[in-house]
Amino acid sequence: MQDVAIIGGGLVGLCAALVLQHPQRRVAIIEATEPGQPQQQGLNARSLALSASSVQIFRALGIWPQIEASAAPIRHIHVSSRGRWGVTRLEAADYDLDALGYVIENGALSRCLRQAVEACDNINVEDGAEFESIAQDETVTVEYRQHQREHRLEARLALIADGASSRAREALGVGHQCVDYGQSVVICNADFSAPKIDTAYERFTPQGPLAMLPLGGKRYACVWTLDPQQAAQVMTLADPEFGARLQDCFGFRLGLLERIGARFSAPIVRTSAERLQQGRCLLVGNAANALHPVAGQSFNLSLRDIACLYELLIDQNLASLDGDHIASIAGEYESLRAREQRQVIRYGDGLVMLFSNELPLFDHVRAAALGMLDLLPALKTQAAFAGMGLTFGGNRLLRGHL
Numbered sequence: 001m002q003d004v005a006i007i008g009g010g011l012v013g014l015c016a017a018l019v020l021q022h023p024q025r026r027v028a029i030i031e032a033t034e035p036g037q038p039q040q041q042g043l044n045a046r047s048l049a050l051s052a053s054s055v056q057i058f059r060a061l062g063i064w065p066q067i068e069a070s071a072a073p074i075r076h077i078h079v080s081s082r083g084r085w086g087v088t089r090l091e092a093a094d095y096d097l098d099a100l101g102y103v104i105e106n107g108a109l110s111r112c113l114r115q116a117v118e119a120c121d122n123i124n125v126e127d128g129a130e131f132e133s134i135a136q137d138e139t140v141t142v143e144y145r146q147h148q149r150e151h152r153l154e155a156r157l158a159l160i161a162d163g164a165s166s167r168a169r170e171a172l173g174v175g176h177q178c179v180d181y182g183q184s185v186v187i188c189n190a191d192f193s194a195p196k197i198d199t200a201y202e203r204f205t206p207q208g209p210l211a212m213l214p215l216g217g218k219r220y221a222c223v224w225t226l227d228p229q230q231a232a233q234v235m236t237l238a239d240p241e242f243g244a245r246l247q248d249c250f251g252f253r254l255g256l257l258e259r260i261g262a263r264f265s266a267p268i269v270r271t272s273a274e275r276l277q278q279g280r281c282l283l284v285g286n287a288a289n290a291l292h293p294v295a296g297q298s299f300n301l302s303l304r305d306i307a308c309l310y311e312l313l314i315d316q317n318l319a320s321l322d323g324d325h326i327a328s329i330a331g332e333y334e335s336l337r338a339r340e341q342r343q344v345i346r347y348g349d350g351l352v353m354l355f356s357n358e359l360p361l362f363d364h365v366r367a368a369a370l371g372m373l374d375l376l377p378a379l380k381t382q383a384a385f386a387g388m389g390l391t392f393g394g395n396r397l398l399r400g401h402l
């Protein structure tokens with residue numbers, strides 16, 4: 001009998017295992033891919049902006065030094081609107097912080113998390129294991145197929161972390177809402193001739209936002225939102241033509257664009273589960289909420305969800321609780337997390353609406369909004385703290401200790 005079964009060993013599933021494990025708990029992860037195999041072709045080459053709240057959680061877990069070694073700090077954020085005067089700047093020093101956040105390639109973060117998981121005797125990872133079914137009575141029974149054979153495991157609590165098109169969510173009968181933003185994202189890494197090593201840029205254009213995130217040295221991670229036709233068209237261009245289009249859109253704040261890495265594109269769809277809980281099963285990560293990348297929040301929000309679950313389970317010996325008691329803890333988790341999740345979704349949708357609208361009026365409104373934000377320190381501080389994930393009250397992990 002496992003205490004916790006986690007379906008999906010992506011970034012969120014691995015983090016959940018590290019947070020929820022302790023010497024008296026057995027945790028199993030069921031992951032469809034084999035070790036080293038990219039989870040999502042191409043998109044796995046992308047990067048994440050880690051918020052200050054996520055850094056605190058990694059510190060509490062004792063794995064921040066390993067992650068920090070592969071991450072680049074963001075000490076300044078420059079937000080602008082293409083062709084308009086409105087600019088706002090956020091500075092880590094204004095908030096007495098060493099960094100507002102960090103950028104890391106997904107692959108590097110995944111390797112650090114996987115090493116940490118493998119160092120824990122009480123976490124068992126079943127690789128190459130495809131989820132098949134889930135049933136609940138006094139315990140949760142999960143069936144999966146691994147190396148042509150059927151397996152089953154029993155657990156007291158299950159976390160569903162198998163991504164935005166979660167099969168486990170469907171098997172539990174939990175519906176989801178899809179919002180198609182009518183946009184696609186183009187992702188690539190790029191080298192610039194005059195890098196500003198610890199500065200991130202968010203540039204709003206009529207077609208959608210363009211983020212340039214520092215990866216260290218000359219390298220930046222580019223997340224470019226376009227309408228689907230434009231995205232398809234820039235994907236067909238040869239590197240020099242693509243580079244010229246990107247440079248024209250971003251400008252010369254980092255000098256000349258010298259080199260472009262492999263490019264990937266995908267449509268942007270927000271997926272939100274209708275519920276976070278079904279009996280003794282909880283939805284986390286993209287299976288619960290896959291958000292627009294504009295605000296860089298999905299993963300950071302998921303880590304704060306898991307930190308909340310840690311707090312609820314910290315003093316609990318799952319083996320001594322009956323099924324109803326575990327289901328009531330799961331219900332408490334849902335009610336504690338629903339409010340922040342709604343706020344983060346509204347914040348992202350508001351940004352998309354304000355900054356992706358081609359109507360001329362919106363052009364002036366967004367320029368004015370950025371200018372105002374720069375002039376109103378209290379508002380700017382509130383926006384900065386929301387972005388860093390530090391406005392939603394603390395628990396132990398968010399304060400940086402277990």
Ligand SMILES: Cc1cc2nc3c(=O)[nH]c(=O)nc-3n(C[C@H](O)[C@H](O)[C@H](O)COP(=O)(O)OP(=O)(O)OC[C@H]3O[C@@H](n4cnc5c(N)ncnc54)[C@H](O)[C@@H]3O)c2cc1C
Pocket residue numbers: 007008009010011012013030031032033039046047048049050129130131132161162163164167185187223284285286287293295296297298299300301302
């Ligand atoms: C362009 C872009 C930029 C982003 N930038 C940021 C950012 O700056 N900050 C931020 O916080 N977030 C960001 N995000 C969001 C972030 O990438 C996701 O929140 C995060 O990767 C979700 O991880 P996950 O583990 O929930 O899901 P996934 O990464 O989808 O992992 C799901 C796992 O489940 C496994 N699985 C799937 N089906 C099965 C099955 N049937 N059986 C067993 N296993 C299965 C998969 O193999 C995979 O390992 C960005 C997203 C995009 C697209």
